[in-house]
Amino acid sequence: MSDVLEAFPRDAIGVKDPYNMEALEAMHDSTPGRICVGRVGPRPPVEPWLSFRWDEALAKDAVFGVIPDDFLKKAGVDIRVQSSCEAKIDYLAHPEKGGVLLPDAEKVLVEKCKMSPTVQVFISEGLSSLAVLENLPTLLPAILDGFKGVGIETGPTFFVDLGRVRMLNDVGRVLKPEIAVMLIGERPGLVTQTSLSAYIAYKPQPGHTDAERNCISNIYKKGLNPLEAAAQIVDIAKKMLEQKTSGVGLKL
Numbered sequence: 566m567s568d569v570l571e572a573f574p575r576d577a578i579g580v581k582d583p584y585n586m587e588a589l590e591a592m593h594d595s596t597p598g599r600i601c602v603g604r605v606g607p608r609p610p611v612e613p614w615l616s617f618r619w620d621e622a623l624a625k626d627a628v629f630g631v632i633p634d635d636f637l638k639k640a641g642v643d644i645r646v647q648s649s650c651e652a653k654i655d656y657l658a659h660p661e662k663g664g665v666l667l668p669d670a671e672k673v674l675v676e677k678c679k680m681s682p683t684v685q686v687f688i689s690e691g692l693s694s695l696a697v698l699e700n701l702p703t704l705l706p707a708i709l710d711g712f713k714g715v716g717i718e719t720g721p722t723f724f725v726d727l728g729r730v731r732m733l734n735d736v737g738r739v740l741k742p743e744i745a746v747m748l749i750g751e752r753p754g755l756v757t758q759t760s761l762s763a764y765i766a767y768k769p770q771p772g773h774t775d776a777e778r779n780c781i782s783n784i785y786k787k788g789l790n791p792l793e794a795a796a797q798i799v800d801i802a803k804k805m806l807e808q809k810t811s812g813v814g815l816k817l
Contacts (some may be wrong), residue, residue: 579603590674597756602635617755617779623695624753629653630694633660640701642688644677648732656727664731668759672737678740682720684802689728695749696761696773700784700791704748704761707795715799717806721738724804730764733778737769744802744811745769751782759785763798767811777812 567575579602583589593601609617637645649665650656656663666674678685686708690697705722712719720742725732733745744767751760761784766777780802784794805811 577602579613583643599755608810613751620755620758623758624755627693627750627753627758628657629696630668630690630692630698630722631688632697632726636698640705642705642722642724644673644721645726646673646723647690647726648728650727651734653727656729661731662685663727663729663807664735666725666732666735666739670725674736674739677721679720681743683718683740683742683806684744684746685720685736685740686722686746686748687725687732688722688748689725689732689750689761691728691730691749692752693758693760695753696750696759696785697748699786700761704784704791704795707792708746708798710801711795711799714804715761717799717802730775730778733766733769734771734773737766737773738771741768743768744805746798746802757785757787760788761785761791763794765798765805765811767809767815775812779811779815 578589578593580589581603589601599613599617602609604610608614632647646666647670649662649667650659688697688701709719709722721739728749730747730749733747736742736745744765747764749764750763751762760782762780762782763784765779766773769777774800781789781794781797781801783789784791801817804815804817808815
């Protein structure tokens with residue numbers, strides 16, 4: 566094995582002399598999971614085992630990573646606030662705190678954002694900072710250009726550290742947008758650590774649940790392409806404005 570570990574190729578079948586290669590290939594092609602890696606005695610080979618540990622480490626990095634200020638500024642996001650969570654450990658232990666803005670954060674949003682915009686887009690790293698770092702440079706401008714192209718006004722985009730999906734409700738309470746769009750990192754796994762979700766809600770308010778929201782998930786280079794996702798976000802928001810509802814009541 567070389568000194569530099571490369572990601573174990575997921576399209577490789579490591580089983581030696583299988584009884585039925587055709588059946589094995591069909592099973593292997595049915596999932597992106599790490600299967601059919603073969604074995605050495607009772608254990609997996611070194612390369613796929615180290616690759617497994619590599620992906621596990623990336624997943625942990627995704628959860629505990631922090632988005633740099635210069636990255637946000639380069640993406641055109643100049644407003645940054647934090648949820649009521651004090652740190653990542655607090656965020657993981659108390660999910661409900663990730664959906665609430667502190668008074669200081671509310672004050673910043675009221676001062677720097679627009680009240681009652683048609684659409685308010687905001688971002689949080691959620692459970693994957695890597696998802697934001699990989700997808701936002703393509704996704705965010707495509708979303709904003711998409712809304713501009715159909716004549717829909719958007720407020721200044723901002724970032725919420727340590728935010729949960731229910732932050733939609735608090736942003737709705739504070740800024741009162743017709744539509745709120747939250748871009749948030751998904752829980753990472755061993756197949757991908759860079760998947761992003763977009764949660765969209767019509768006039769979100771405290772007490773609203775997932776039944777009042779719509780979600781586009783699996784946004785990343787091997788899932789839903791960010792450019793395609795942006796078009797879907799704009800299309801769903803247009804339907805919400807037309808039907809004046811979101812979630813289970815929205816006809817797509």
